[in-house]
Amino acid sequence: VITVDIRAPSRSYPVLVGAGAIAALGEVVPRGARRAAIVTQPGIDIEVDPGIEHATFMLGSGERAKSLQSVEELCGAWSRWGLTRADTVVAVGGGVVTDTAGFAAAVYHRGVAVVHVATTLLGMVDAAIGGKTGVNLAEGKNLVGAFWQPHAVVCDTDALATLPPREMRSGMGEMAKYHFLTGRDLLTLELDERVAACARIKGDVIAADETEDPANVRGRATLNYGHTLAHALETAGHYDLRHGEAVAIGLSFAAALAARVGRIDHDRVDAHRRVLGAYDLPIELPPGSSTAELVELMSRDKKAIDGLTLVLDGPGGVEVVRGIDPTIVAATLDELTWGS
Numbered sequence: 606v607i608t609v610d611i612r613a614p615s616r617s618y619p620v621l622v623g624a625g626a627i628a629a630l631g632e633v634v635p636r637g638a639r640r641a642a643i644v645t646q647p648g649i650d651i652e653v654d655p656g657i658e659h660a661t662f663m664l665g666s667g668e669r670a671k672s673l674q675s676v677e678e679l680c681g682a683w684s685r686w687g688l689t690r691a692d693t694v695v696a697v698g699g700g701v702v703t704d705t706a707g708f709a710a711a712v713y714h715r716g717v718a719v720v721h722v723a724t725t726l727l728g729m730v731d732a733a734i735g736g737k738t739g740v741n742l743a744e745g746k747n748l749v750g751a752f753w754q755p756h757a758v759v760c761d762t763d764a765l766a767t768l769p770p771r772e773m774r775s776g777m778g779e780m781a782k783y784h785f786l787t788g789r790d791l792l793t794l795e796l797d798e799r800v801a802a803c804a805r806i807k808g809d810v811i812a813a814d815e816t817e818d819p820a821n822v823r824g825r826a827t828l829n830y831g832h833t834l835a836h837a838l839e840t841a842g843h844y845d846l847r848h849g850e851a852v853a854i855g856l857s858f859a860a861a862l863a864a865r866v867g868r869i870d871h872d873r874v875d876a877h878r879r880v881l882g883a884y885d886l887p888i889e890l891p892p893g894s895s896t897a898e899l900v901e902l903m904s905r906d907k908k909a910i911d912g913l914t915l916v917l918d919g920p921g922g923v924e925v926v927r928g929i930d931p932t933i934v935a936a937t938l939d940e941l942t943w944g945s
């Protein structure tokens with residue numbers, strides 16, 4: 606088992622990565638906790654033993670379960686069970702479980718410890734690490750949340766054996782983004798090492814910019830590499846794409862756009878395509894995409910006059926770039942649609 610230390614300014618904690626890592630759960634549960642509220646979903650049949658008195662609380666599945674209603678239900682059930690501020694929550698699942706249970710933990714008694722047991726690849730390399738927690742509103746995804754760092758994260762790669770292939774691919778889309786945040790070739794690593802490497806990269810970003818300072822163009826916002834188009838594709842709602850698949854298309858688009866504006870050369874674009882191809886991820890827009898709709902969704906909340914804000918690769922690495930001309934964005938999307 607590989608241990609990656611995350612040194613966020615608000616809390617330092619270990620991420621345990623490897624086959625069988627779950628056996629160490631009892632060692633990373635906060636000392637002093639007498640009870641553990643385990644939060645998971647039906648269909649995730651992973652036995653966890655926190656080594657203290659525990660009970661299991663079920664969450665629904667999908668984005669609909671990431672709601673304020675779920676938070677209210679969890680907090681109510683924890684209270685009836687007798688969970689105190691000195692105890693701990695253990696979230697066992699993918700991003701839906703860790704985001705929702707993490708946020709409920711952040712607000713229950715103004716904050717109770719949480720340990721994340723990530724059971725999806727996306728959770729292991731991204732959602733469970735870094736302390737962003739939250740839920741959706743009818744008005745949009747992740748609109749309500751809190752920064753609440755976990756006390757530990759367990760990434761038992763044995764859990765991936767039961768993960769549906771589509772979910773595995775989705776995690777690989779998120780994994781692909783880390784290839785471009787550093788110069789390292791992660792493809793040469795075996796899975797456990799690669800998951801650990803991703804955790805380390807995210808940890809380093811968070812150590813430097815825990816709460817995503819809007820003025821820090823090379824900070825936490827770079828973790829949104831590939832995400833502006835991905836969110837537009839997801840918001841449009843009529844594409845059959847998992848989050849990581851949308852991110853993969855977003856990365857392919859971001860590379861093409863960066864080349865178009867002269868920030869990177871074609872070798873670097875090819876490097877993006879090579880990594881996405883190695884993960885068998887999509888690099889073109891889905892059939893029937895509307896450039897006008899996607900540009901409109903990408904520029905939402907921003908005055909069109911200022912241009913678009915995107916995370917782009919460049920000579921100094923990946924960074925936030927403002928004021929991008931929407932016509933260049935549209936031309937890049939058209940190129941991506943035609944698959945040229």
Ligand SMILES: NC(=O)c1ccc[n+]([C@@H]2O[C@H](COP(=O)([O-])OP(=O)(O)OC[C@H]3O[C@@H](n4cnc5c(N)ncnc54)[C@H](O)[C@@H]3O)[C@@H](O)[C@H]2O)c1
Binds near residue numbers: 667701
């Ligand atoms: N907080 C963050 O920093 C962050 C980062 C990225 C994504 N997210 C959030 O994460 C969510 C997506 O997470 P996800 O992709 O893990 O999806 P998910 O949590 O919905 O999990 C996908 C499906 O796989 C099932 N599942 C989970 N583990 C399994 C296992 N081991 N075996 C079989 N089935 C299993 C789940 O029950 C679910 O049906 C989104 O809501 C997104 O906003 C958060």
Ligand SMILES: [Zn+2]
Binds near residue numbers: 731779832848852
């Ligand atoms: Zn993402």
